[in-house]
Amino acid sequence: MADEKFSNNIIQQIGEQKLVPRPRWRFLLKNGVLWSLTAGSTVLGGFAVATICFIIVDHDWDVFEYLDRSLFEHIIASLPYLWFAALALLVFAIRYNFRHTKRGYRYSAGMVVVISIGGSMLLGVLLVAAGFDAHLHNFFLKQVPLYEQLTYTKDDVWIYPEKGLLSGRVLMLNNGFGFSLSDWRGRIWNVRIATDTDDKPVQISPGMRVKLIGKMEGPGMFEAKIVRPWGR
Amino acid sequence: MDSELTDQAVIRAALQDPKQYAAIVERYHAPLSRYIMRLGCRSTDDVKDVLQETFLKAYINLNDYDQGLKFSSWLYRIAHNETMSFFRKVKSNPAAIGLEEQMLLVERIGDSTDIAADADRKFEAEEVRKALESIDFKYREPLVLKFLEEKSYEEISDILKMPVGTVATLINRGKQKLKTALGNRGAS
Numbered sequence: 001m002a003d004e005k006f007s008n009n010i011i012q013q014i015g016e017q018k019l020v021p022r023p024r025w026r027f028l029l030k031n032g033v034l035w036s037l038t039a040g041s042t043v044l045g046g047f048a049v050a051t052i053c054f055i056i057v058d059h060d061w062d063v064f065e066y067l068d069r070s071l072f073e074h075i076i077a078s079l080p081y082l083w084f085a086a087l088a089l090l091v092f093a094i095r096y097n098f099r100h101t102k103r104g105y106r107y108s109a110g111m112v113v114v115i116s117i118g119g120s121m122l123l124g125v126l127l128v129a130a131g132f133d134a135h136l137h138n139f140f141l142k143q144v145p146l147y148e149q150l151t152y153t154k155d156d157v158w159i160y161p162e163k164g165l166l167s168g169r170v171l172m173l174n175n176g177f178g179f180s181l182s183d184w185r186g187r188i189w190n191v192r193i194a195t196d197t198d199d200k201p202v203q204i205s206p207g208m209r210v211k212l213i214g215k216m217e218g219p220g221m222f223e224a225k226i227v228r229p230w231g232r
Numbered sequence: 233m234d235s236e237l238t239d240q241a242v243i244r245a246a247l248q249d250p251k252q253y254a255a256i257v258e259r260y261h262a263p264l265s266r267y268i269m270r271l272g273c274r275s276t277d278d279v280k281d282v283l284q285e286t287f288l289k290a291y292i293n294l295n296d297y298d299q300g301l302k303f304s305s306w307l308y309r310i311a312h313n314e315t316m317s318f319f320r321k322v323k324s325n326p327a328a329i330g331l332e333e334q335m336l337l338v339e340r341i342g343d344s345t346d347i348a349a350d351a352d353r354k355f356e357a358e359e360v361r362k363a364l365e366s367i368d369f370k371y372r373e374p375l376v377l378k379f380l381e382e383k384s385y386e387e388i389s390d391i392l393k394m395p396v397g398t399v400a401t402l403i404n405r406g407k408q409k410l411k412t413a414l415g416n417r418g419a420s
Contacts, residue, residue: 006280007257010287014250019288021247024295102298105393 034101041093042119047136048087049124054133055080058231060154066164066213067157082150091116134232154231158211159184166191166222167211167230170204178224179204181212187220194225202227239303243294250291257287260304263381264311270333270376271315272326272369282318286311305390308381312373312391326369333380334360338414340379341407363413371406378403 013019064074094116098104104112127133140147148155158167161183168183178192191212204210209230214223237245237255245252264286268279290310297306319326338360364372377383377391385403389396 004254004258006261006283007254010257010284010291011251011254013284013288014253014291017288019250019292021294022292022296027293027296103300106389106395108395108397 031102034097034104037097038094038101041090041097042116043123045087045090045094045116045120046123046127048083048090049120050127050133051137051140052080052083052087053124053128054137054232055083055151055153058134058137058154060157060211063157063165063213067160068163078152080151082147087117087120090120154211155184161189161216161222164213164215165211166214166216166224168209170206170208170210172206173204179206181210181222189220189222191222191224192217193227194223197225202229240299243297243303246291247294253287253291256290256307260287260307263304264307267308267311267376267381268315269330270380271312271373273315273318274327278318278322282311282314285318286314289314301390302387305383305387308377308383308387308391309393326372334364337364337375337379338410341375341410359414363410366413367406367409371402371409374399374402375406375410 059078061071061074061078064071067074069077091113095109095112098107098112098116099109127136137153140151154167158165160166166181166183166189168181168189171180171182171188173179174190178190181189181191183189194214202210204227211228211230212222212224213226213228215225217223239256239259242252242255242259246256261283265279265283268282268286273279273282286307290307293310297303315326367375374388374392377388378385383391385396385399388399388403392399
């Protein structure tokens, strides 16, 4: 009897407050958005992993001596912290969004984190294998403000001619003994290739981007002991 | 409305005609009232208010009900959320559960552990009350759902929105804490 009285009261309240069930599409949309955010975060996580791989593989880990550092200091200075932080944030976003999907609560936080990192790593490795890692890094360099300042890459290493590290674009070859080069700041250099080097010679052509290890001989003069292609 | 109809059938009918929703209210009025009281809502008026909010919220969100879980679990979840909102609103903590239910809870937990054999004595109501009060609410609620509401681990997982493993851990820890609390009180 009490149940009946209470239920009548509820039905009366529904009528008085003109309550109607929210449409199903709203809940489907909410769930769809959460799944999209989860999937989107995983894709961005894949981008982060691919870019981390690119920065680590592309970095010149052997030039620490020219920068007056130990290898340890060079590693600490060179790790892509921005991407590590982004990856951590994305894993958190995946965990949060997945947790709020309809049955996301059934899975433990640890399992979701492991799966999200695994998913990002798998996608990242696929992007690296497909050669998209360099494109991604270059895209971020060009399109994302402050990205260049916040990421320590080879661009930050090969700009110290006084320490023996120079890079830029080859302008013109000089009879096989050297070439002229425009560095990334637009300064022109006459580069002489050292004869007393064991380094495997690299085929140089105008327009090619190169990085040089050697010695600054004077203003605009550089002796290159090692010539390496700039890479991707 | 035919009382033999499944919850799902009643929901379908209620989505067409609000009056059919009365069958759901009548079906769950008593168990949800008990559950809200067991969560620590002691005043009859407060229980009625929370219950009303629960049923109205459930009605508004009927289309959100996931057919993959029991309707009762979904409704208990809303009742849980509304009760917690109530405690936050009135800025009070959940009160202890009723005396008879405290004894029932200890008795049922005792059947599944060695609490009864361990102590080899009857617990005084006051001892049980103090022991239960000493247990954190996060352990008390799974214990209430398991031993008083007699829900399965999967149902508790769906009600409290946590993994089954976490439910099992909370129940085991809760039992241990209760055992320790009763043991300490017995010793003193």
